[in-house]
Amino acid sequence: MILRIKLVLKLKGLGLWGAGRESFEADTITYKIRLKDGREIPAIPGSYVKGLLRGWSYKLAPLLSRAEIISSRINAECFAGATCGRCVICQIFGASGGGLPPLSVTNFYPVTADKLAQAAKLRPEELTSRPDLIDQPRLSYSPHVRIEDSSGNAAKGGLYMLETVPPRTLFYGEVALQKHLLNGVKPGDAYLLILLAISQLRFSYAGRRSRVEVRILPESDLKDALSDKRCAEVLGRLMMK
Numbered sequence: 001m002i003l004r005i006k007l008v009l010k011l012k013g014l015g016l017w018g019a020g021r022e023s024f025e026a027d028t029i030t031y032k033i034r035l036k037d038g039r040e041i042p043a044i045p046g047s048y049v050k051g052l053l054r055g056w057s058y059k060l061a062p063l064l065s066r067a068e069i070i071s072s073r074i075n076a077e078c079f080a081g082a083t084c085g086r087c088v089i090c091q092i093f094g095a096s097g098g099g100l101p102p103l104s105v106t107n108f109y110p111v112t113a114d115k116l117a118q119a120a121k122l123r124p125e126e127l128t129s130r131p132d133l134i135d136q137p138r139l140s141y142s143p144h145v146r147i148e149d150s151s152g153n154a155a156k157g158g159l160y161m162l163e164t165v166p167p168r169t170l171f172y173g174e175v176a177l178q179k180h181l182l183n184g185v186k187p188g189d190a191y192l193l194i195l196l197a198i199s200q201l202r203f204s205y206a207g208r209r210s211r212v213e214v215r216i217l218p219e220s221d222l223k224d225a226l227s228d229k230r231c232a233e234v235l236g237r238l239m240m241k
C-alpha cells in the first residue's frame with residue numbers, strides 16, 4: 001500500500017534551484033533536466049524538496065509529541081547532518097547507511113495550468129517522455145554585483161548572472177510513502193507529520209529566495225490518510241478545489 005500525495009507548487013516570486021553558495025561570485029543557473037526530445041527544462045530536485053520536508057518534520061515532531069498527538073519516538077539530538085537511525089524522522093525519511101526509506105519525493109516538473117489535470121493522471125517521472133504536457137517557462141537572466149563587506153564597494157570581478165524561473169510557474173511532483181517500510185512507526189503518525197510538513201512549505205524558502213504556494217491534487221491516492229481524522233483536517237485545507 002502506497003500513499004501518493006500529488007503536489008503542485010506555484011512560484012510566488014522568481015525561482016532558482018541552483019547548486020553552490022549564494023555568495024559565490026559566479027554565474028548561477030537553475031537546476032534542469034533533459035527531456036527525451038532533447039529540450040532542457042527547469043525542475044525542482046526531489047532531493048531538495050525531501051530535505052525541506054525533513055527539516056520541517058524535525059521542528060514539528062517534538063511539538064506533536066509534547067501535545068500527545070503522535071506517540072512515535074522522538075530524538076532531539078538527531079539532525080540531517082548526523083542521523084540517529086532510530087527516531088520517527090529517520091524511520092520515515094531514512095538515515096545514512098540505512099536501507100530504502102518509506103518516503104520518496106520525485107522531481108517537480110513545470111506544467112501549464114490548462115494541462116495540469118492531464119499531467120496529474122501520470123506519475124511525475126512519466127512526464128519526461130511526455131514533452132507535450134511539460135511547460136517551458138521563459139527563464140530570465142539578471143546581473144548581480146557582489147559587494148565587499150569590508151569596503152562596501154563592488155568586488156573586483158564580482159559581476160555575475162542569476163538565471164531564474166518566472167513567478168506563477170507551476171511545478172508538479174509527488175511525495176510517496178510506502179507503508180510496509182514504516183517498521184515501528186504508526187502510519188497515522190507518519191501521514192500527519194508528512195502532511196503538516198507539506199503545509200509548512202508555504203512558510204519557508206522552497207529554493208533560493210523562492211517562495212511557493214502548495215496544493216494537493218485530487219488525483220492523489222490518500223485513502224488511508226483520509227480515514228484518519230487528524231489527517232483529514234489538514235488535507236481539507238491543502239486540497240486543490
Ligand SMILES: [Zn+2]
Pocket residue numbers: 075078079083084085086087088089090091
Ligand atoms: Zn533520527
